Amino acid sequence: MGLSLGLLGVCIxxxxxxxxxxxxxxxxxxxxxxxxxxxxxxxxxxxxxxxxYFIYGSGGGLLTLAFGDVSMVSAxxxxxxxxxxxxxxxxxxxxVAALMLATVVGIVSVVxxxxxxxxxxxxxxxxxCAACTVVVVRSRxxxxxxxxxxxxxxxxxxxxxxxxxxxxxxxxxxxxxxxAAFSFGPTTLMGGLAVVLIGAAVVRVRFGxxxxxxxxxxxxxxxxxxxxxxxxxAAFGPHRVRQLVDDLRRAARDLDPTATDVPRGVETHASxxxxxxxxxxxxxxxxxxxxxxxxxxxxPQPSPSLKHRLGRxxxxxxD
Numbered sequence: 001m002g003l004s005l006g007l008l009g010v011c012i013x014x015x016x017x018x019x020x021x022x023x024x025x026x027x028x029x030x031x032x033x034x035x036x037x038x039x040x041x042x043x044x045x046x047x048x049x050x051x052x053y054f055i056y057g058s059g060g061g062l063l064t065l066a067f068g069d070v071s072m073v074s075a076x077x078x079x080x081x082x083x084x085x086x087x088x089x090x091x092x093x094x095x096v097a098a099l100m101l102a103t104v105v106g107i108v109s110v111v112x113x114x115x116x117x118x119x120x121x122x123x124x125x126x127x128x129c130a131a132c133t134v135v136v137v138r139s140r141x142x143x144x145x146x147x148x149x150x151x152x153x154x155x156x157x158x159x160x161x162x163x164x165x166x167x168x169x170x171x172x173x174x175x176x177x178x179x180a181a182f183s184f185g186p187t188t189l190m191g192g193l194a195v196v197l198i199g200a201a202v203v204r205v206r207f208g209x210x211x212x213x214x215x216x217x218x219x220x221x222x223x224x225x226x227x228x229x230x231x232x233x234a235a236f237g238p239h240r241v242r243q244l245v246d247d248l249r250r251a252a253r254d255l256d257p258t259a260t261d262v263p264r265g266v267e268t269h270a271s272x273x274x275x276x277x278x279x280x281x282x283x284x285x286x287x288x289x290x291x292x293x294x295x296x297x298x299x300p301q302p303s304p305s306l307k308h309r310l311g312r313x314x315x316x317x318x319d
Contacts, residue, residue, distance in 0.1 A: 225265030
């Protein structure tokens with residue numbers, strides 16, 4: 001009976017906390033603010049897991065271990081959600097995956113004894129950290145510098161967690177090798193270093209230059225933007241136009257990794273940039289021909305065709 005109540009309590013707390021943090025806020029404006037919220041809760045979860053483990057070591061009981069494990073895997077899982085917010089894609093999927101991962105780890109920690117539950121937690125950490133790294137590498141959200149640091153830290157910790165399970169499986173949990181590399185001291189050091197580095201990266205995101213801030217134009221680069229912003233926003237809706245700008249910047253970096261953001265578009269060294277980006281956006285991002293006519297090169301004046309075709313959409317436009 002006590003085990004059942006404990007298991008139920010873990011599941012309810014995890015589900016309620018994750019849903020409260022993620023789902024009601026996914027559709028709200030302000031990706032930077034939402035990123036900072038998730039990153040802050042991720043940091044709290046990381047610190048909270050250490051507190052739970054300390055209580056467990058002082059005789060706190062099985063539930064404190066379960067809450068510690070849930071908090072520990074929730075930290076990188078919530079960080080993945082935060083990164084998805086800046087990438088502006090996959091936020092709900094990441095939130096649901098974080099909820100499922102935390103719930104599974106909580107159940108395993110209550111039902112399965114150590115060290116098997118420790119292996120499951122380490123594998124959960126590997127999955128969550130690797131997912132965070134993959135999101136940054138594939139989506140290349142901005143600002144690039146601090147997010148690359150986050151990707152590096154989570155990638156290293158994913159390897160560390162996977163190695164922990166491999167060494168335990170091959171040499172044993174009580175082996176000298178495991179004690180030297182993955183006992184309480186080394187894991188605490190690695191975790192603390194990861195928290196500090198990720199915290200520094202989050203501070204850089206908060207106080208660093210905005211991705212939409214004007215930048216000095218590079219020699220020889222070509223600027224491609226979404227033309228006639230007001231008309232496009234009236235025809236497609238402001239949210240859709242902002243999403244088109246995000247797609248444009250990602251497509252530009254697919255073709256030219258050195259491309260830089262400019263207000264409402266991107267600067268790139270790709271040859272024939274409007275045609276190349278139009279083709280890439282249709283191929284990889286699902287743009288239609290009507291979407292690609294929004295793209296304007298170095299002369300940011302919309303063509304009569306653009307005005308005419310967008311004007312036909314205005315009666316049906318919705319914000």
